[in-house]
Amino acid sequence: MTYANVCIICITAALMIASLPTRAQNTVPEQGPTVVLPSPKTEGTISVEKAIATRRSVRSYAADPVTLAELSQLLWAAQGITDASTGHRAAPSAMAVYPLTIYAVAGNVSGLGAGVYKYTPKGHTITTISLGDKRAELFAAGSRSQVKDAPMFIVIAADSAYASSRFGxxxxxxxxxxxxxxxxxIYLQAGSLGLGTVSMAGFDAGRLKTALAAPDTITPVYLMPVGRAKK
Ligand SMILES: Cc1cc2nc3c(=O)[nH]c(=O)nc-3n(C[C@H](O)[C@H](O)[C@H](O)COP(=O)(O)O)c2cc1C
Incomplete structure (x- = not known):
């Protein structure tokens, strides 16, 4: 085998490795303890058809807490790993790149202190970004939205630097x-758990990023309050 052949093989191998799905992106600084979440269930009590048929946006929430098991299930539905052999996740991703970062903002979650947490699909854990109730800080001053009372929020954010490096x-x-x-x-999983949510894009991105202590590379896309619908 000539030196040129070896080089061609090396370059081909390098290109193949570079084209493999990258799952190690993580530009969010982790600042506190990691919490291993309860194992998610892969079977529920209502059909997917019923979850679709009964899905409605909920904007008014009872004072009851969300449980840590429910929070775990919602994060799994968002980005949990559903195939350990490939690392593929609950939601589809272009080229299996997985450029999203999921935050949970807990205010009234039984079994979890109030704070901002970042979800890590591998190992199904959350890492503490900051402690303290940050729910009110998610919103622009003067907002009258009732969703402020939700016991927790999920923020779906794009890791824009990583996404740009893969998708141009x-x-x-x-x-x-x-x-x-x-x-x-998240809508369907929430409904299956007897919880309500709404996908919100009308937020103040700067204020939201400040509340999350998110770096410049992170772009919030959706804010989802979660709780039991107020009767
Ligand atoms: C891109 C997008 C942005 C949205 N932004 C908001 C929002 O900022 N605030 C809000 O209360 N609802 C928001 N919604 C929810 C819609 O208002 C809701 O889906 C619509 O009224 C239909 O009601 P349903 O979800 O109960 O079927 C948004 C939905 C989408 C798809």
Whole structure:
């Protein structure tokens, strides 16, 4: 085998490795303890048809807490790993790149202190970004939205730097599409758990990023309050 042949093999191998789905992106600084979440269930009590037929946006929430098991299930539905052999997740992703970062903002979650947490699909854990109730800080001053009372929020954000490095000029388009897949999973999973939610895009992105202590590379796409519908 000539030196040239070896080089061609090396370059081919390098290109193949570079084209493999990258799952190690993580530009969000982790600042506190990691919490291993309860194992998610892969069977529920209502059919997917019923979850679709009864899905409605909920904007008014009872004071009851969300449980840690429910929070775990919602994060799994958002981005949980559903195939350990490939690392593929609950929602589809262009080229299996997975450019989204999911935050949970807990205010009234039984079994979990109030704070901002970042979800890590591998190992199904959340890492503390900050402690303290940040729910009110998610909204612009003067907002009258009732969703402020929700016991917790999920923020679906794009890791824009990572997405750009993989998708180039399609980055924002692809991350917006992927966030849509994730919100529908969360809607259906919430309904299956007897919880309500709404996908909100009308937020103050700067204020939201400040509340999350999100770096410049992170672009929030959707904000989803979660709780039991107020009767
Ligand atoms: C892209 C997008 C942005 C949305 N933004 C908001 C929002 O900022 N605030 C809100 O209360 N609802 C928001 N919604 C929810 C819609 O208002 C809701 O889906 C619509 O009224 C239909 O009601 P349903 O979801 O109960 O079927 C948004 C939905 C989408 C798809």
């Amino acid at each position: 000029s399609k980055s924002a388009h692809f991350t917006d599409l992927e966030a849509g897949h994730v919100t529908e999973n």
